[in-house]
Amino acid sequence: MQLTTSLPQGFSTFISNLGIRDKSEDFLFVKSDVASVADGVFTQSIFSGPSVTISRQNLKDSKAQGIMVM
Numbered sequence: 001m002q003l004t005t006s007l008p009q010g011f012s013t014f015i016s017n018l019g020i021r022d023k024s025e026d027f028l029f030v031k032s033d034v035a036s037v038a039d040g041v042f043t044q045s046i047f048s049g050p051s052v053t054i055s056r057q058n059l060k061d062s063k064a065q066g067i068m069v070m
Contacts, residue, residue, distance in 0.1 A: 011031065011033070013028065018070070029068050036064060038062060038063060042055065
């Protein structure tokens with residue numbers, strides 16, 4: 001499936017199949033040319049997974065330059 005998108009100036013995307021599901025595209029990365037103000041809402045669980053721990057650490061300065069969606 002080919003997706004056609006129009007992005008604002010200064011943004012780019014990468015879409016691929018990582019094999020998480022089937023042969024369809026299951027990974028999306030959106031990148032900004034400059035860092036932006038960012039925030040996140042995370043689980044309050046004491047036993048949060050590695051992805052939550054890493055994301056919390058990466059957002060400590062309230063800046064992000066990309067988003068991954070799987």
